[in-house]
Amino acid sequence: MGLNKVIEDAIEQEVESRLQEKLDSILGMISKNYNIKLDRLLKDLSTMKTSETTPHTCCGQLKNGTKCKSKAKDGTGYCKRHIEQKPKPVKVFDEPDTQSTASNPFFQGLSQQLRKPDPT
Secondary structure, eight states: OOHHHHHHHHHHHHHHHHHHHHHHHHHHHHHHHTTOOHHHHHHHHHHOOOSSSSOSBOOOBOTTSOBOOSBOOTTTSSOTTTGGGSOOOOOSOOOOOHHHHHSOHHHHHHHHHHHSOOOO
16 A cells, blocks of 8 residues: 555545544534434434435444444444444335225225215
8 A cells, every 4th residue: 555545544534533523513512402312313314315325434322322433334324333223214104904994994984985076
């Protein structure tokens, strides 16, 4: 590895470290000022799309409440110890099962009411 590459990597690592420190202080301030839990902010941060696909530093939270500083695994945004903290996709609305709704009296009555013509 050439000297230029070593210098480039050292500068990149220092910039990444300083940027992470600044981001941690901003998130801490937002958490305190707006009464938002830090772990919620970190989870939201991990789902954001940026110019890079995922963060380089883990978005997980340690037991003492501070942000993890370990390197994130590729494509996850979390290290191997905090991968379980990655938010799960939330289904906002489930399509009703047609077989279970057909036998349900509520849905039968609702279906009949919706099929009636509007009185005009």
